[in-house]
Amino acid sequence: MADRAALEELVRLQGEHVRGLKQQKASAEQIEEEVTKLLKLKAQLGHDEGKQKFVLKTPKETLTGKYGEDSKLIYDLKDQGGELLSLRYDLTVPFARYLAMNKLTNIKRYHIAKVYRRDNPAMTRGRYREFYQCDFDIAGQFDPMIPDAECLKIMCEILSSLQIGNFLVKVNDRRILDGMFAVCGVPDSKFRTICSSVDKLDKVSWEEVKNEMVGEKGLAPEVADRIGDYVQQHGGVSLVEQLLQDPKLSQNKQALEGLGDLKLLFEYLTLFGVDDKISFDLSLARGLDYYTGVIYEAVLLQMPTQAGEEPLGVGSVAAGGRYDGLVGMFDPKGRKVPCVGLSIGVERIFSIVEQRLEALEEKVRTTETQVLVASAQKKLLEERLKLVSELWDAGIKAELLYKKNPKLLNQLQYCEEAGIPLVAIIGEQELKDGVIKLRSVTSREEVDVRREDLVEEIRRRTNQPLPIC
Amino acid sequence: MADRAALEELVRLQGEHVRGLKQQKASAEQIEEEVTKLLKLKAQLGHDEGKQKFVLKTPKETLTGKYGEDSKLIYDLKDQGGELLSLRYDLTVPFARYLAMNKLTNIKRYHIAKVYRRDNPAMTRGRYREFYQCDFDIAGQFDPMIPDAECLKIMCEILSSLQIGNFLVKVNDRRILDGMFAVCGVPDSKFRTICSSVDKLDKVSWEEVKNEMVGEKGLAPEVADRIGDYVQQHGGVSLVEQLLQDPKLSQNKQALEGLGDLKLLFEYLTLFGVDDKISFDLSLARGLDYYTGVIYEAVLLQMPTQAGEEPLGVGSVAAGGRYDGLVGMFDPKGRKVPCVGLSIGVERIFSIVEQRLEALEEKVRTTETQVLVASAQKKLLEERLKLVSELWDAGIKAELLYKKNPKLLNQLQYCEEAGIPLVAIIGEQELKDGVIKLRSVTSREEVDVRREDLVEEIRRRTNQPLPIC
Numbered sequence: 001m002a003d004r005a006a007l008e009e010l011v012r013l014q015g016e017h018v019r020g021l022k023q024q025k026a027s028a029e030q031i032e033e034e035v036t037k038l039l040k041l042k043a044q045l046g047h048d049e050g051k052q053k054f055v056l057k058t059p060k061e062t063l064t065g066k067y068g069e070d071s072k073l074i075y076d077l078k079d080q081g082g083e084l085l086s087l088r089y090d091l092t093v094p095f096a097r098y099l100a101m102n103k104l105t106n107i108k109r110y111h112i113a114k115v116y117r118r119d120n121p122a123m124t125r126g127r128y129r130e131f132y133q134c135d136f137d138i139a140g141q142f143d144p145m146i147p148d149a150e151c152l153k154i155m156c157e158i159l160s161s162l163q164i165g166n167f168l169v170k171v172n173d174r175r176i177l178d179g180m181f182a183v184c185g186v187p188d189s190k191f192r193t194i195c196s197s198v199d200k201l202d203k204v205s206w207e208e209v210k211n212e213m214v215g216e217k218g219l220a221p222e223v224a225d226r227i228g229d230y231v232q233q234h235g236g237v238s239l240v241e242q243l244l245q246d247p248k249l250s251q252n253k254q255a256l257e258g259l260g261d262l263k264l265l266f267e268y269l270t271l272f273g274v275d276d277k278i279s280f281d282l283s284l285a286r287g288l289d290y291y292t293g294v295i296y297e298a299v300l301l302q303m304p305t306q307a308g309e310e311p312l313g314v315g316s317v318a319a320g321g322r323y324d325g326l327v328g329m330f331d332p333k334g335r336k337v338p339c340v341g342l343s344i345g346v347e348r349i350f351s352i353v354e355q356r357l358e359a360l361e362e363k364v365r366t367t368e369t370q371v372l373v374a375s376a377q378k379k380l381l382e383e384r385l386k387l388v389s390e391l392w393d394a395g396i397k398a399e400l401l402y403k404k405n406p407k408l409l410n411q412l413q414y415c416e417e418a419g420i421p422l423v424a425i426i427g428e429q430e431l432k433d434g435v436i437k438l439r440s441v442t443s444r445e446e447v448d449v450r451r452e453d454l455v456e457e458i459r460r461r462t463n464q465p466l467p468i469c
Numbered sequence: 470m471a472d473r474a475a476l477e478e479l480v481r482l483q484g485e486h487v488r489g490l491k492q493q494k495a496s497a498e499q500i501e502e503e504v505t506k507l508l509k510l511k512a513q514l515g516h517d518e519g520k521q522k523f524v525l526k527t528p529k530e531t532l533t534g535k536y537g538e539d540s541k542l543i544y545d546l547k548d549q550g551g552e553l554l555s556l557r558y559d560l561t562v563p564f565a566r567y568l569a570m571n572k573l574t575n576i577k578r579y580h581i582a583k584v585y586r587r588d589n590p591a592m593t594r595g596r597y598r599e600f601y602q603c604d605f606d607i608a609g610q611f612d613p614m615i616p617d618a619e620c621l622k623i624m625c626e627i628l629s630s631l632q633i634g635n636f637l638v639k640v641n642d643r644r645i646l647d648g649m650f651a652v653c654g655v656p657d658s659k660f661r662t663i664c665s666s667v668d669k670l671d672k673v674s675w676e677e678v679k680n681e682m683v684g685e686k687g688l689a690p691e692v693a694d695r696i697g698d699y700v701q702q703h704g705g706v707s708l709v710e711q712l713l714q715d716p717k718l719s720q721n722k723q724a725l726e727g728l729g730d731l732k733l734l735f736e737y738l739t740l741f742g743v744d745d746k747i748s749f750d751l752s753l754a755r756g757l758d759y760y761t762g763v764i765y766e767a768v769l770l771q772m773p774t775q776a777g778e779e780p781l782g783v784g785s786v787a788a789g790g791r792y793d794g795l796v797g798m799f800d801p802k803g804r805k806v807p808c809v810g811l812s813i814g815v816e817r818i819f820s821i822v823e824q825r826l827e828a829l830e831e832k833v834r835t836t837e838t839q840v841l842v843a844s845a846q847k848k849l850l851e852e853r854l855k856l857v858s859e860l861w862d863a864g865i866k867a868e869l870l871y872k873k874n875p876k877l878l879n880q881l882q883y884c885e886e887a888g889i890p891l892v893a894i895i896g897e898q899e900l901k902d903g904v905i906k907l908r909s910v911t912s913r914e915e916v917d918v919r920r921e922d923l924v925e926e927i928r929r930r931t932n933q934p935l936p937i938c
Contacts, residue, residue: 138871140871142871142872143871143872143873146850146854146869146871146872146873147871149854150871153858153861157861267851268854271851271854271855271858272854272858273858273862381615382736382740385615385618385737385740385741386740389622389740389741389742392622392626393742400615402607402609402611402612402615402616402619403611403612403615404612404615
């Protein structure tokens with residue numbers, strides 16, 4: 001029973017390897033070779049029990065040193081061999097490890113999967129310990145800011161199409177933050193921890209953040225004040241241009257690089273038509289250690305609330321940035337693969353969508369059924385089965401009650417409960433006439449449709465965007 | 470650190486509870502109430518360490534007694550408290566547990582997720598220890614065989630649309646098997662184990678199966694021979710009718726019920742237009758314990774192979790059946806919820822699809838990109854960004870190279886490698902004329918399209934079913 005977790009991980013890695021190879025369109029031989037190699041390692045596993053020196057394992061050290069102060073949220077498990085193992089904290093670190101292990105230098109992909117945080121769950125705000133993230137990343141050596149702009153365009157596209165209200169994407173750059181800390185007089189060793197303090201500005205006041213910097217983290221008060229002057233600013237491309245002229249910041253190489261790139265980013269985002277959604281915000285810091293360049297975070301501007309209720313307060317719904325050093329941390333030779341990407345918090349968005357629909361008193365449909373096939377008299381099960389099959393074959397989302405002789409009233413009630421908009425009613429007279437009675441559930445209007453026109457008529461009537469969920 | 474797993478499971482269950490409640494359209498108060506209840510349980514967790522009497526846990530006993538001889542494949546883990554925990558073996562048992570815990574009596578749902586088996590992996594045949602299943606189930610008290618027929622219709626629909634070649638769905642019924650065992654003289658206590666032997670008939674000869682029954686399982690040879698006479702038969706509805714007249718079987722109540730239901734099932738499947746895909750096969754037994762009625766399994770008839778290669782041998786690609794007793798096993802009062810469903814082996818199907826495309830020398834596209842936005846001259850990045858954004862906003866799947874000044878040749882080569890069918894080329898002359906040059910990658914034909922007509926023209930040219938994967 002020992003090393004079961006290692007074995008599982010190994011099997012998982014075999015899967016990853018095979019998938020990685022597939023993406024490179026490897027031949028069957030290559031896959032065989034890889035499998036042989038892995039089987040050899042598996043055999044080793046039997047002998048090496050207790051030694052724990054498997055490079056293929058993903059123990060806790062894979063995750064540590066990447067998330068900064070958020071590392072306390074990593075879900076760790078002890079396996080039987082005594083080695084520290086962890087559940088994945090996000091999809092970014094596993095993605096970087098995957099690129100390094102498969103020597104991929106160039107990929108664009110999305111990934112929807114579960115991640116785990118030892119945080120305090122808050123069900124009503126969509127905060128869980130096990131939850132889904134949806135990640136999109138672009139890896140590869142490209143010209144500045146083109147993939148970064150695409151990530152922000154995608155973020156805006158997704159959030160716009162989800163109908164969760166107005167949102168704003170705060171943008172900043174780690175190099176601007178670091179340059180700012182340098183010119184303000186923060187010691188190098190305190191950059192990351194001061195960064196974490198700055199990151200709290202969206203939740204608490206500047207006074208509280210300053211207290212943390214000075215009291216807990218031992219920063220000189222005048223240094224903190226200098227930081228305060230910067231991080232309380234936000235704006236558009238004009239703020240970028242203003243800071244490019246800032247007498248102190250413009251002397252710092254890192255800050256200049258960051259500001260130059262942000263200027264370019266704003267240009268591209270204007271071409272993409274999303275510049276009105278973007279705010280350059282010097283207080284945006286993002287807690288994670290692995291970011292190296294541009295960072296961003298989407299926040300909702302108007303929380304949809306019911307009268308008298310507190311705003312949902314789900315916080316940020318999507319975030320990301322550039323992490324050019326992470327892949328290199330997993331490569332034995334330290335080869336770098338520049339990456340930029342974004343994560344979307346699926347449950348948080350769901351909780352907002354659901355709350356919004358509730359506030360609008362819209363019924364949340366749990367199915368997308370377009371039409372219920374019903375019968376007006378008894379003994380028409382066979383005819384209902386034939387019709388529902390015809391509709392399915394034509395790509396119509398159709399249902400029928402699983403009863404031999406359901407009452408028409410029960411069939412209509414089912415539609416009302418399930419939010420099904422149309423009923424296709426078969427009766428003896430309709431069968432003789434070669435028609436189907438098509439009934440709108442809300443208006444209760446009924447019209448005879450020739451059977452051969454039914455599919456087209458249902459398509460025409462239900463060709464509306466389906467409600468989310 | 471103790472009881473970490475219990476805590477995780479608790480959090481997961483909180484999620485399930487909340488989701489379960491949502492489906493019942495519960496109010497925020499109900500959710501709050503549920504959360505309070507669960508938080509109380511969580512508080513208990515702190516005090517009850519070492520006692521392990523949490524009803525909310527899913528230890529190994531949840532999984533044992535449901536899978537018959539396949540139980541040896543359950544992936545078990547020991548948690549820190551010493552309790553036996555397991556990774557889920559399929560999606561059916563968790564679904565049944567979910568229905569019982571949330572007192573749902575009526576649901577239709579699909580679920581795509583990972584399951585785990587301690588089996589010997591065979592990468593090339595799509596057999597892994599961690600793999601995806603896609604399940605569809607209908608739960609509720611309904612008239613006979615209507616949901617069962619829908620499950621088989623869906624199975625046929627999915628397998629037909631996946632272009633994995635001809636397939637056949639073998640159908641049988643546990644009651645026919647049990648009735649057959651009874652009339653052949655198998656002792657009651659040996660039904661399940663003899664069932665497992667019969668299930669091997671798709672892989673080994675009748676002689677081998679008989680040897681197992683007689684040698685290993687102690688069945689009298691003449692009893693085995695009587696079973697052999699039955700289980701080597703297969704056919705259509707006429708075989709059902711023949712067996713309804715069988716002097717021995719027709720005396721057995723269970724067998725009669727099963728045969729009667731199968732006759733009805735064939736009627737419904739004829740109305741659904743899939744009866745030609747169905748074979749009544751008395752050797753189909755399905756190893757799992759939880760089936761109570763109709764069972765089925767889809768097998769591919771022609772394996773797509775390259776000349777000289779062995780057939781892939783992926784075995785069954787989808788299977789399922791009726792399990793009316795499983796939910797009751799998890800309900801404290803034993804309340805039954807009849808269920809019928811199917812599971813599709815995702816990786817197995819992928820390996821066939823990929824092998825098939827390889828055999829056809831079709832390139833497996835890893836993206837669905839319809840068009841690459843390219844430029845003929847330098848300094849046109851801004852124009853490319855504007856155009857790609859226009860196309861994205863119109864729902865066209867478009868890409869561009871992330872270079873400021875890519876060579877046209879490189880852009881065209883990228884399309885050939887990635888299988889992108891169209892290139893929208895911007896040049897200085899085209900910009901002046903208000904047109905875009907649209908190039909077909911395979912035919913190399915180029916035509917000038919007015920910019921306002923471009924979206925429509927791309928849609929028209931790429932309106933073909935996309936290749937799978």
